[in-house]
Amino acid sequence: MTVPAQAPSDIRNAPTEDFIARSRALFPVEAELDRMLTRKMRKRAEPRNPAGYSLDALVVCLERFLQDHGGPGQRIGNPRWMAGGASKIQIAFTLDRPANGGGTEQLDLVMRMEPAESVNTTSRLREVQLLDFFQDKLPVPKVRWLDDDARWFPEPTIIYDRASGVTRPTDQENRVSGIGQRFSPELRRELAPQFMDALARIHTADPAAAGLAAFHRPAPGTTESALLQLNRVRRVWHEDHSFSFPLFDAAGNWLERNLPVLDHATILHGDFRAGNFLFDEGSRRITAWLDWERGHIGDRHRDLAWTTTSSFGNLAEDGKTFLVSGLIPLDEFYHEYERRTGLPVDPARLRYYRIFNCYQLITTALCSAWRIVHLGKTHQDVLIAWVEGVGYSQAQELRRLLLEEL
Amino acid sequence: MPDTIDNAFLACQRALEDMILPAIDRANPLAVEQAQLVLRMLGLLRARATLLHPKARKELELNRSAALAVAGPLRALEPTAADRLEAEAGAAGHLLADPATPTDALNQAAAGIAAHLSAAIATCGPRDDPAARQVERIAIDSQGALIDLHRAWFAPTGFDDTADLPPLDILLAAPTP
Numbered sequence: 001m002t003v004p005a006q007a008p009s010d011i012r013n014a015p016t017e018d019f020i021a022r023s024r025a026l027f028p029v030e031a032e033l034d035r036m037l038t039r040k041m042r043k044r045a046e047p048r049n050p051a052g053y054s055l056d057a058l059v060v061c062l063e064r065f066l067q068d069h070g071g072p073g074q075r076i077g078n079p080r081w082m083a084g085g086a087s088k089i090q091i092a093f094t095l096d097r098p099a100n101g102g103g104t105e106q107l108d109l110v111m112r113m114e115p116a117e118s119v120n121t122t123s124r125l126r127e128v129q130l131l132d133f134f135q136d137k138l139p140v141p142k143v144r145w146l147d148d149d150a151r152w153f154p155e156p157t158i159i160y161d162r163a164s165g166v167t168r169p170t171d172q173e174n175r176v177s178g179i180g181q182r183f184s185p186e187l188r189r190e191l192a193p194q195f196m197d198a199l200a201r202i203h204t205a206d207p208a209a210a211g212l213a214a215f216h217r218p219a220p221g222t223t224e225s226a227l228l229q230l231n232r233v234r235r236v237w238h239e240d241h242s243f244s245f246p247l248f249d250a251a252g253n254w255l256e257r258n259l260p261v262l263d264h265a266t267i268l269h270g271d272f273r274a275g276n277f278l279f280d281e282g283s284r285r286i287t288a289w290l291d292w293e294r295g296h297i298g299d300r301h302r303d304l305a306w307t308t309t310s311s312f313g314n315l316a317e318d319g320k321t322f323l324v325s326g327l328i329p330l331d332e333f334y335h336e337y338e339r340r341t342g343l344p345v346d347p348a349r350l351r352y353y354r355i356f357n358c359y360q361l362i363t364t365a366l367c368s369a370w371r372i373v374h375l376g377k378t379h380q381d382v383l384i385a386w387v388e389g390v391g392y393s394q395a396q397e398l399r400r401l402l403l404e405e406l
Numbered sequence: 407m408p409d410t411i412d413n414a415f416l417a418c419q420r421a422l423e424d425m426i427l428p429a430i431d432r433a434n435p436l437a438v439e440q441a442q443l444v445l446r447m448l449g450l451l452r453a454r455a456t457l458l459h460p461k462a463r464k465e466l467e468l469n470r471s472a473a474l475a476v477a478g479p480l481r482a483l484e485p486t487a488a489d490r491l492e493a494e495a496g497a498a499g500h501l502l503a504d505p506a507t508p509t510d511a512l513n514q515a516a517a518g519i520a521a522h523l524s525a526a527i528a529t530c531g532p533r534d535d536p537a538a539r540q541v542e543r544i545a546i547d548s549q550g551a552l553i554d555l556h557r558a559w560f561a562p563t564g565f566d567d568t569a570d571l572p573p574l575d576i577l578l579a580a581p582t583p
Contacts, residue, residue: 083435243517244524246472247549250542253531311565380436382443389560393567395553399546406543 012239013375014045027235030216030228030296032123040121041239048376052154053115055079058091062111065152065159066095069145073098082110084167084275085291086383087120089113089155092162108162109144114155117377119368119384121236122293124148124156126214130267130292131160133211137201139163139288163288165278181274181326182314190284192328198289199272199307200340207267207297215297223259225298229356230255237363240371251359251398254405260299260349268303270294273312274325300343305353308333309361311393351401358398365391415452419445450562460578462512463502464555467582469519470498472548479540480526483533487526494519551582 011019020041024034051057059079066074074097082090091111099105114124128146135142141160147153168181183191207217218225234252269276269292276291306312313324324333334345369388373381422445430437454461473495481488498515501507527545530538557566558574572580 081434081436083439244520246520246523246527246545247553249524249527249531250546253527253542256531310567380440382440382447386443386447386563387565389557389563390565392553392556392560393565395549396557396566399549399553402546403543406539406546 010242012044012242012371015041015239023235023238027231027238028228029232029235032126032214032216033121033232036121036123037235037239040117044117044375046116049116049154050376050379053089053379055081055091058089058111058113058153059093061153062091062093062159065145065147065157068152070095070097073104077106086380086387087115087118087122087293089115089379107144109159110141110162111153111157111159113153113157115372115378115380116155117372117375119364119372119378120293121368123214124158126295127292128158129212129214130295131158133205133209133267134202134289137205138198139286140292141288141290163278163290165280165287167275167278170281183274183326185317187284188323188327191279191286194279194286195277195325195327196333196336196340198277198286199269199303199337202269202272203266203300203303203341203343205267207265212267212297217265217297218262220262220265223261225262225265226255226259226352226356229296229298229302230259233356233360233363237367240363240368242367242370242374245362245366245395247395247399247402248359248362251355251402254402255352255356255359258352258405260301260352262299263346264300264343265297266300266303266343268294268296268298268300270296270303270306272303272307273309274327275312299349299353300341301346301349301353302356304334304337304345305350306357309354309357310397311390351405355398355401355405358394358401361394362391362398365389365394411455412452415448415455419448419452422448446562450560453562454559454574457574457578459509459512461555461559462509462516464578464582465552466498466502466512466516466519468548468552468555469516469523470495470502471582472523472545472552473498473519475548476523476526476541476545479537479544482537483535483541484526484529487522487529490522491519491526494522551577551580 020038023041024038029037059076062076062079066076074095077094077096079091079093082092089112093109093111095107095109096104097107112124124146125148128143131140131143134140141163143158143160145159147157150156169183169187172182207215216228218228230252237248269289271291271294276289277286278288278290279286308324308330310322313322314326315321316323316329322330324330328336337343338345365388369384372378373385378384422441427438427441427445430441432438473491477488477491477495480491494515498519501511501515523545527542530541554571555574555577557568558571558577560566561568561571561574
């Protein structure tokens with residue numbers, strides 16, 4: 001859509017404390033997300049500092065961090081950028097250090113950090129809590145360290161074990177962020193049951209268990225869960241937008257009028273799809289579930305609607321059967337989900353969260369992406385600019401869904 | 407006179423493809439990925455550069471059409487907002503009638519109409535009134551051609567299934583309802 005020429009005084013480029021306070025009051029969100037979104041806005045007007053996010057500069061940060069955390073005798077080796085994601089800075093490296101039983105051991109590690117401003121503002125603390133929580137339930141990377149308040153790194157940072165495996169068959173075309181990834185029928189037969197098993201394990205885990213202190217547990221029997229999610233997206237739109245989009249406003253009206261009641265609080269991955277798991281091509285086993293940054297406690301239909309988003313899947317060889325995440329036919333996906341979790345799939349709530357997810361993706365792709373590219377906030381602005389087109393396919397889907405409801 | 411813009415785009419693409427990409431360290435996947443994306447982005451911009459003005463005209467036409475469609479049912483709820491939309495639509499008509507209207511002016515007018523439409527829709531949200539739902543429905547419906555225009559614009563990025571979508575030049579030439 002048309003972006004009006006930005007006035008030099010555009011408050012969203014340099015928000016005042018008053019603007020931030022009003023935004024927080026207008027759109028109450030979970031405490032931890034409020035902390036991260038507020039931090040984002042307070043840092044927004046800081047001048048660009050790409051040198052501070054260079055590989056060399058970040059390795060210096062790593063060295064300082066490990067001096068303070070890892071003890072003596074450690075050595076960083078082979079630091080290198082990792083590609084594949086659109087929202088975080090990731091550097092792979094090895095760490096040689098004295099082993100407990102004598103000699104040395106080598107760890108294969110990943111440093112995962114927010115850029116100066118991400119297309120998704122999320123919490124590393126929450127990501128660590130989820131990874132720790134699922135350590136004995138799913139293949140997930142083991143977290144070694146967290147710099148939650150960015151004392152050593154420019155932004156909050158996790159250091160965790162680098163998992164082995166690939167996100168896509170190596171003979172397949174690379175898709176940005178793994179969106180619309182294709183798998184052969186043979187690979188689907190092996191990966192689909194593991195995919196469903198992981199989703200069931202996540203959704204049947206107890207959100208009241210210890211270790212998830214950075215998450216708010218919304219009350220079942222109320223609309224709190226859906227309202228917190230709606231407020232989060234509205235707040236991001238309010239803080240990032242550069243253009244008016246009547247469809248988006250009409251969608252917001254509908255979502256607010258139709259907030260669903262939560263029946264059962266569930267831990268959600270938040271971005272459960274192909275591209276966010278690694279697998280071993282030889283054994284065809286899933287080796288790691290990644291990218292938990294959108295994880296929260298809420299309505300399982302939010303995850304279900306997200307995972308079954310049309311642009312995250314593709315058609316099977318017959319040209320007709322839609323494969324969820326390129327792996328499993330849609331009907332089979334729902335059937336397997338209910339069988340494995342014992343939790344029913346409610347079509348009405350699924351429709352609500354389909355609309356909500358379009359609303360979310362439009363905000364990310366057209367609103368936050370534009371702002372951070374405009375201000376030069378990431379190490380891969382050209383990638384962010386490239387994915388803006390996703391917003392219009394989601395807008396078309398949102399319009400279609402809303403016309404069915406109104 | 408020669409078309410220097412298109413030539414320059416081509417030169418940039420060839421520089422990237424022939425000289426810069428082969429020189430990038432393959433061990434730096436971010437640099438490789440971004441150089442490839444810059445190449446694709448230049449291709450997209452080259453294909454779209456000559457269409458920026460026709461797109462701005464079409465976008466204003468479609469926004470004007472949306473404003474007029476919404477203003478009627480909105481009048482029963484918010485007469486002042488309906489007046490404002492009709493005034494914006496009238497001003498847009500004058501801009502469109504003048505073939506010399508610059509692209510920026512077309513864009514500003516389209517953004518202005520969209521802002522007024524958004525403000526009008528915001529007033530409908532809390533109303534428990536069939537008329538408010540009618541305004542919302544018409545507003546949502548009116549966005550279809552605009553969204554398709556942008557889908558076609560970004561079609562080369564490959565994120566969208568555009569098999570059902572006419573090509574951009576057809577959409578730009580299509581009559582506005």
